[in-house]
Amino acid sequence: MLKGRIKNINSTKYIVDVDDILYDCTVRGIFRKNKITPLVGDYVEINEDDLQITKIFPRINFLKRPNIANIDMAIIMVSVKKPDLDLTLLDKMLVMINAYKVQPLICFSKIDLLSDEEKSKYKIIQNYYHNIGIPVIENTELEAFKKIVSGKVVVICGQTGAGKSSFINMIDPLLNLETKPISESLNRGVHTTRYVNLYKIKDFYLADTPGFSALDLNELSKEDIRNGFIEFSLYPCEYNDCDHLNTDGCSIKDNSKILSSRYENYAKFMKEYYENSRKFFKK
Ligand SMILES: Nc1nc2c(ncn2[C@@H]2O[C@H](COP(=O)(O)OP(=O)(O)OP(=O)(O)O)[C@@H](O)[C@H]2O)c(=O)[nH]1
Ligand SMILES: [Mg+2]
Ligand SMILES: [Zn+2]
Numbered sequence: 017m018l019k020g021r022i023k024n025i026n027s028t029k030y031i032v033d034v035d036d037i038l039y040d041c042t043v044r045g046i047f048r049k050n051k052i053t054p055l056v057g058d059y060v061e062i063n064e065d066d067l068q069i070t071k072i073f074p075r076i077n078f079l080k081r082p083n084i085a086n087i088d089m090a091i092i093m094v095s096v097k098k099p100d101l102d103l104t105l106l107d108k109m110l111v112m113i114n115a116y117k118v119q120p121l122i123c124f125s126k127i128d129l130l131s132d133e134e135k136s137k138y139k140i141i142q143n144y145y146h147n148i149g150i151p152v153i154e155n156t157e158l159e160a161f162k163k164i165v166s167g168k169v170v171v172i173c174g175q176t177g178a179g180k181s182s183f184i185n186m187i188d189p190l191l192n193l194e195t196k197p198i199s200e201s202l203n204r205g206v207h208t209t210r211y212v213n214l215y216k217i218k219d220f221y222l223a224d225t226p227g228f229s230a231l232d233l234n235e236l237s238k239e240d241i242r243n244g245f246i247e248f249s250l251y252p253c254e255y256n257d258c259d260h261l262n263t264d265g266c267s268i269k270d271n272s273k274i275l276s277s278r279y280e281n282y283a284k285f286m287k288e289y290y291e292n293s294r295k296f297f298k299k
Contacts, residue, residue: 017070021086022058024213030054030069032062033216041067056212056223057085057169079116080235082173082212082225089119089165093155093174093183096138097129099204099229103141105175107281108231110150111244115236121164123172125155125179144275148247155183162187162218169214169221176227177205184224188217193224204229233285234292241285245278259286 020034030041041062043054047069054060054072061071078085090113094106106122113120122145130138146152153160172180177198185193196208205227214223233241238259242248251267251274253260260268261283268274268282 018062018064019073020060020062021214022054022056022060024211025054025056026211032060032069033214034062036216039067041069043069047072055083055085056214057087057171059086077116077118079113079118079171079173081112081228081231082171082223084171084212084214084223084225086169087118087171087223088168089121089170091121091123091170091172091174093123093125093172093178093180095126095175095178096124097126097134098198099175099177101138101141102175103277104281104284105229105231107244107278108233108285109173111233111236111241111285112231114244114246115240120150122150122152123155123161123183124152125183127154127156141275141277144278148250150246155179155186158186162220165220165222167219169223171212171223171225173225174227175205176207176229178227180227181209181224184215184222187222188215191215191217233288236289238286238289241282241289245282247274247278248282261286 018034020032020039022030023033023038024031028042030043032039032041039062047054052072054069055078058075059073060069062068063070075085077087079090092106092109110120124142142152172184174180181193182195185191194208196206198205207226209224209226212223212225214221248268251271253267255263255266258266260266263269
């Protein structure tokens with residue numbers, strides 16, 4: 017028996033890293049029968065004779081999108097232009113990552129494309145996230161990044177075309193990952209990276225992942241959404257079980273200290289939640 021970690025999955029092919037040697041493995045039917053899907057990042061046992069994965073070790077955590085297990089930190093790559101800054105997608109990812117109890121880090125990219133005026137607007141947003149306690153860097157701060165992720169297993173996720181693979185190439189040019197310009201007509205990335213892939217770099221691991229342009233919070237609870245807006249806890253609401261949407265005198269609604277896009281996104285996600293649960297009860 018060998019013990020290793022899944023580095024990449026391409027349909028039925030599982031690449032397992034055992035002490036830096038890569039094995040091309042398959043998966044026993046028993047996992048499919050029990051509806052357990054091995055994920056990139058899983059520690060597994062493989063049978064040396066037929067290279068079948070025979071066991072998945074318990075996970076410390078996992079994310080659904082991107083689908084990966086056993087990670088210490090999730091980097092949300094956020095482009096400020098081309099594609100345009102999408103704060104709704106950022107806040108959604110923060111809610112999701114918080115719900116799965118993974119440490120987030122926001123990495124802004126493409127600051128070089130901003131005019132001076134746009135840059136000062138961007139700085140206000142950047143400072144806001146930093147001040148509420150979410151670590152923030154820019155994709156040019158390579159040395160700071162290497163220090164933060166030292167010793168960790170880190171997944172880079174976010175919008176297609178935001179520059180995830182380009183960033184990993186800057187960290188380790190030898191990887192030479194495929195990158196592509198965004199579509200000018202759609203102002204959107206073109207889904208260049210197709211699979212989750214975990215790379216060992218110096219004393220850390222980085223996972224490149226396929227980007228997306230939308231995300232749903234279907235499986236999350238109301239509590240998950242509320243808790244995902246971590247700064248709300250600074251302004252305790254005196255109403256019991258308040259959803260901060262319609263109650264007069266609520267400390268969150270109309271709070272000028274909360275960035276307006278944050279409150280708007282919160283309200284949007286709660287409305288999505290209520291709509292989804294209505295659909296669920298109708299079934
Ligand atoms: N100007 C500028 N362009 C950048 C920057 N980072 C990435 N790009 C460009 O953005 C485009 C998309 O980059 P990718 O690295 O392919 O994006 P991705 O996030 O991996 O995209 P998917 O694999 O589709 O999810 C490429 O043309 C990069 O050269 C940046 O900081 N500034
Ligand atoms: Mg990519
Ligand atoms: Zn309230």
